[in-house]
Amino acid sequence: MLGLMQDWPLLISRVIDHAAREHGDREVISRSIEGPIHRITYREIRQRALKLAQRLSRDGIKLGDRVATLAWNSWRHLECWYGITGVGAVYHTVNPRLFEDQILYIMNHAEDRILFLDLTFVPLVEKLADRLPTVGRYVILTDAAHMPQTTLRNAVAYEEWINEADGDFRWLEFDENTAAGMCYTSGTTGHPKGVVYSHRSNILHSMMSLQPDCLNLSSRDTAMPVVPLFHANGWSFAFSGPMAGATMVMPGAKLDGPSVYELLETMQVTCTAAVPTVWLGLLAYLEQTGKPLTSLKRVVIGGSACPRAMTEKFERNYGVQVLHAWGMTEMSPLGTVCSIKKDYADLEGDALYDIKMKQGVAPFAVEMKITDDAGNELPRDGQTFGRLKVRGPAVSRSYFRGEGGQILDEDGWFDTGDVATIDPHGYMQITDRAKDVIKSGGEWISSIDLENLAVGHPDVAEAAVIGIAHPKWDERPLLVIVPKPDAQPDKEKILAFMQGRIAKWWMPDDVVFVPEIPHTATGKIQKMALRDRFKDYRFPGV
Numbered sequence: 441m442l443g444l445m446q447d448w449p450l451l452i453s454r455v456i457d458h459a460a461r462e463h464g465d466r467e468v469i470s471r472s473i474e475g476p477i478h479r480i481t482y483r484e485i486r487q488r489a490l491k492l493a494q495r496l497s498r499d500g501i502k503l504g505d506r507v508a509t510l511a512w513n514s515w516r517h518l519e520c521w522y523g524i525t526g527v528g529a530v531y532h533t534v535n536p537r538l539f540e541d542q543i544l545y546i547m548n549h550a551e552d553r554i555l556f557l558d559l560t561f562v563p564l565v566e567k568l569a570d571r572l573p574t575v576g577r578y579v580i581l582t583d584a585a586h587m588p589q590t591t592l593r594n595a596v597a598y599e600e601w602i603n604e605a606d607g608d609f610r611w612l613e614f615d616e617n618t619a620a621g622m623c624y625t626s627g628t629t630g631h632p633k634g635v636v637y638s639h640r641s642n643i644l645h646s647m648m649s650l651q652p653d654c655l656n657l658s659s660r661d662t663a664m665p666v667v668p669l670f671h672a673n674g675w676s677f678a679f680s681g682p683m684a685g686a687t688m689v690m691p692g693a694k695l696d697g698p699s700v701y702e703l704l705e706t707m708q709v710t711c712t713a714a715v716p717t718v719w720l721g722l723l724a725y726l727e728q729t730g731k732p733l734t735s736l737k738r739v740v741i742g743g744s745a746c747p748r749a750m751t752e753k754f755e756r757n758y759g760v761q762v763l764h765a766w767g768m769t770e771m772s773p774l775g776t777v778c779s780i781k782k783d784y785a786d787l788e789g790d791a792l793y794d795i796k797m798k799q800g801v802a803p804f805a806v807e808m809k810i811t812d813d814a815g816n817e818l819p820r821d822g823q824t825f826g827r828l829k830v831r832g833p834a835v836s837r838s839y840f841r842g843e844g845g846q847i848l849d850e851d852g853w854f855d856t857g858d859v860a861t862i863d864p865h866g867y868m869q870i871t872d873r874a875k876d877v878i879k880s881g882g883e884w885i886s887s888i889d890l891e892n893l894a895v896g897h898p899d900v901a902e903a904a905v906i907g908i909a910h911p912k913w914d915e916r917p918l919l920v921i922v923p924k925p926d927a928q929p930d931k932e933k934i935l936a937f938m939q940g941r942i943a944k945w946w947m948p949d950d951v952v953f954v955p956e957i958p959h960t961a962t963g964k965i966q967k968m969a970l971r972d973r974f975k976d977y978r979f980p981g982v
């Protein structure tokens with residue numbers, strides 16, 4: 441017997457239809473690439489996305505075609521996602537921080553047919569265009585007045601181009617499992633791999649992300665995704681914001697502390713999200729200037745581990761709730777969020793921050809477990825480390841074109857490559873990437889725990905820990921530190937600070953100071969590059 445409810449495929453066009461109908465006057469406010477602040481409503485965005493869809497189909501773009509974007513967060517980028525998916529084509533977000541060869545690789549692998557790009561990226565793309573044979577047109581996200589001279593094939597100014605259509609168009613209807621978007625994983629080994637989201641997975645994931653114990657967005661919020669749309673599906677904000685009817689603030693290209701602060705305050709942002717490095721910049725600016733945060737209620741921090749000092753500063757000094765989140769490109773991307781359950785509601789002070797350091801709890805639609813190397817499930821005791829495995833309707837089942845082969849086990853679990861504990865209340869804590877964990881005397885040392893502790897020292901701006909070969913212990917931790925400007929920490933001071941806060945055998949064998957730590961295109965510490973840099977390093981006396 442079948443249920444007798446309507447067959448209403450979960451298509452992305454429904455999201456912008458809903459936002460335009462129920463929250464039509466709500467604004468999307470952007471710092472434009474051209475400079476000025478730009479304001480537009482959801483109703484207007486929908487109308488312009490319809491024109492874009494109509495114009496794309498006139499250019500022959502059809503179901504399943506890949507259309508790339510190389511763009512910062514702006515109202516135009518949002519329109520691109522809705523216009524592209526509205527004709528059943530697939531938005532492919534290209535991360536401009538990738539190396540040129542990687543950009544070429546992923547765009548050719550995806551066989552992108554059109555590229556929408558910000559003015560910022562015209563010089564970069566002009567260098568690459570000869571090696572992008574599938575791209576038939578370049579649409580520059582600007583108006584005629586700002587259109588640069590360019591050698592790009594069939595280049596047009598976005599505003600002119602969409603105005604060739606009148607918007608008298610209906611979204612295409614198709615199966616909800618149709619591909620909607622693509623994002624390549626950063627790929628520390630081998631080529632990047634294409635993660636392909638469907639309409640259905642995006643809708644389910646966005647609904648999931650709106651739950652009170654996740655991002656808890658509502659029509660009373662002003663949400664600023666500082667996380668770029670090209671990083672892990674933009675953490676779903678392009679859909680969850682309009683779904684909730686939240687005002688959105690799109691920060692464009694300027695993600696430094698002062699620029700982020702200016703938008704947070706002038707637009708009275710209530711909820712924002714980004715990787716820890718962005719918040720390091722903001723907090724440094726707040727400390728230098730003594731300025732307050734007057735409207736911000738919640739900050740979502742994920743993409744790499746949020747240091748304890750960062751959580752404490754936001755919460756204690758500025759009264760802003762930190763939501764530590766963990767996820768992956770392959771998970772659309774949210775996996776867990778650390779909101780405080782009833783079980784921990786009575787905790788205070790350090791005991792509460794011990795919980796807030798964890799990556800959090802899986803919402804409905806994410807299942808997770810930890811296993812040993814043989815695949816046996818390990819206990820949820822908060823102590824035992826294991827390989828973190830996940831499954832759910834917004835988790836990848838394969839990469840584009842089957843790259844990397846079979847990625848699920850026979851029960852449908854995806855191995856995240858992370859090592860974690862899960863406590864009896866379901867709080868997951870990442871202890872490391874499987875390949876970054878330090879193996880000392882047959883036991884594991886969490887590089888993340890050591891990094892979090894080290895950045896708690898007032899002279900430390902950033903810290904990374906890598907395993908260095910050791911004749912007796914196999915590997916021992918080396919702590920690499922970027923000091924704060926004007927600070928002159930020394931090894932003894934740092935080690936004294938860490939002493940007693942971790943097991944003795946976890947103490948780093950040495951501390952080195954560097955001006956800078958390399959980051960990946962999505963803001964994570966590049967452990968591979970760091971290991972490479974210190975490959976000839978030997979501990980003193982070893």
Ligand code: AMP
Nearest residue numbers: 672742743744745765766767768769870
């Ligand atoms: P990406 O797909 O590029 O976003 O990378 C996903 C990986 O980032 C995860 O598998 C984790 O290793 C790491 N990651 C994401 N969020 C966190 C977090 N809150 N704490 C620690 N690691 C994280």
